[in-house]
Amino acid sequence: MSALVGFLIYPYIIRTLGAEQYGLYAFLLAIALYFQDLIDFGFDSPCTKRAAISAGDKDELSRTVSVVFYCKLVLIFLSLCIALPVVILIPVLRENLWLFAIIFVQNLYKTFYPQWYYLGTKNMKFSSILQAVIRISQIPLTLILVRTEADLIVYSAIISGTMLAGSFVGGANVLMHGVKLVKVSPVYMLEYFREATPFFVTTISGRVKEKTLTSIIGAFFGMRDVAIYDLANKIIQIPKLLLNSINAALFPEVVTNPTPQRVAKILKYERLIALGTILFIVLLGYPAALVLGGRDMVQAYPVALILSFTIYFSLIAGAYLQFVFVARGAYRHVALNQLFALISCLCLCAIGMWIYPSVWSVALSLSLSTAGEVLYCRFFSKSLIKE
Numbered sequence: 001m002s003a004l005v006g007f008l009i010y011p012y013i014i015r016t017l018g019a020e021q022y023g024l025y026a027f028l029l030a031i032a033l034y035f036q037d038l039i040d041f042g043f044d045s046p047c048t049k050r051a052a053i054s055a056g057d058k059d060e061l062s063r064t065v066s067v068v069f070y071c072k073l074v075l076i077f078l079s080l081c082i083a084l085p086v087v088i089l090i091p092v093l094r095e096n097l098w099l100f101a102i103i104f105v106q107n108l109y110k111t112f113y114p115q116w117y118y119l120g121t122k123n124m125k126f127s128s129i130l131q132a133v134i135r136i137s138q139i140p141l142t143l144i145l146v147r148t149e150a151d152l153i154v155y156s157a158i159i160s161g162t163m164l165a166g167s168f169v170g171g172a173n174v175l176m177h178g179v180k181l182v183k184v185s186p187v188y189m190l191e192y193f194r195e196a197t198p199f200f201v202t203t204i205s206g207r208v209k210e211k212t213l214t215s216i217i218g219a220f221f222g223m224r225d226v227a228i229y230d231l232a233n234k235i236i237q238i239p240k241l242l243l244n245s246i247n248a249a250l251f252p253e254v255v256t257n258p259t260p261q262r263v264a265k266i267l268k269y270e271r272l273i274a275l276g277t278i279l280f281i282v283l284l285g286y287p288a289a290l291v292l293g294g295r296d297m298v299q300a301y302p303v304a305l306i307l308s309f310t311i312y313f314s315l316i317a318g319a320y321l322q323f324v325f326v327a328r329g330a331y332r333h334v335a336l337n338q339l340f341a342l343i344s345c346l347c348l349c350a351i352g353m354w355i356y357p358s359v360w361s362v363a364l365s366l367s368l369s370t371a372g373e374v375l376y377c378r379f380f381s382k383s384l385i386k387e
Helices: 002-040 044-053 058-089 091-095 097-112 115-120 124-145 149-175 186-220 223-254 260-293 300-326 331-355 359-385
Strands: none
Touching (some): 002 058, 002 124, 002 149, 002 186, 002 260, 044 115, 044 186, 044 300, 058 091, 058 097, 058 115, 091 097, 097 149, 115 149, 115 223, 124 149, 186 223, 186 359, 223 260, 223 300, 223 359, 260 300, 300 331, 300 359, 331 359
16 A cells, blocks of 8 residues: 555655655655664564464464564663764764654654554454554645645654554554564563564665665665666655565465465466566556656656566565575575675676666666576575475
8 A cells, every 4th residue: 555655646746845845855755764674673574474473372462572672662762872972973964953853754654553463363453453544644734734845744754654553553553453562571571582583684774775775876866766776666666665565465374274385386376477467567657657657757658667576576575485494484694695686786786886786787687686686595494394
């Protein structure tokens, strides 16, 4: 829903704020999201598994919800301690202090909104409706309040404010259905941190890989090219998120019985779906770029074609990671997979920038590194999937 609303409102925002201002927003958001990953700390995957296994046990669910909440409060404090010197040291953050602070508020969304709980307990109806209300409410607020280039801070406040309000509602709803915040020992919190560490490494590696590329584009080519790269990502974002949600939706069911036959069948159908999606982007990507960004932004189309291959590779790699490695407790491979992708992406990006410095080279390095994730998964999953 977030991607869909962003897709719908994008033509208005890019024309109202302009490519430079929107590029600044995308640049600051890319930096803020690093702190979101620190606050999340990879709790979602292992806690979804815990919730799926103990869905009928309110005491166990209460303990899990409490541990995650307290851990994230600690991580919020830590992220603020890190953010302060970062803002002081980086000129673009210092010059846009209030804008960055408002965007930073988005990081609290995952703290108070236990998406993993709704997914693990198979109670996604309320969660889906709430997220739809949050995102849809952003459309009229944006159309009414954002009128000129000077309203970038207003647009940021709309996005951050609605997300924060929704997170409180989502968290309160959990507490209204028999789940309580209970006291937990620091030892138990450390156990969750230890279990989530491979997923934190996975998430932060993926974030560094994708958002560092945005930072590289902003540093070497300017904010307009950041806006072009962002538009290319938006063109592939909705189908990519929809397809990746397939694995998330199947996970609570498959994790209880991850047989090789089920995994092979899922991979077979996901390959066909992903290839069809790439063809869809080839056919409709150009008119999408034209409608969303205008003729000045059609350079996003070839970038989107390059990035479209990440849809296929991300979907297949995600299936391996969740249904083979996570389901069998091989969390170490989840982290190592993303570290491998990160290192290969940065190396490929450096080579590409040396040979042909352009946004195309940056996009290609991301697609190739995602293909590397699949190769890693295929190689190391052979022994596990036969068990």
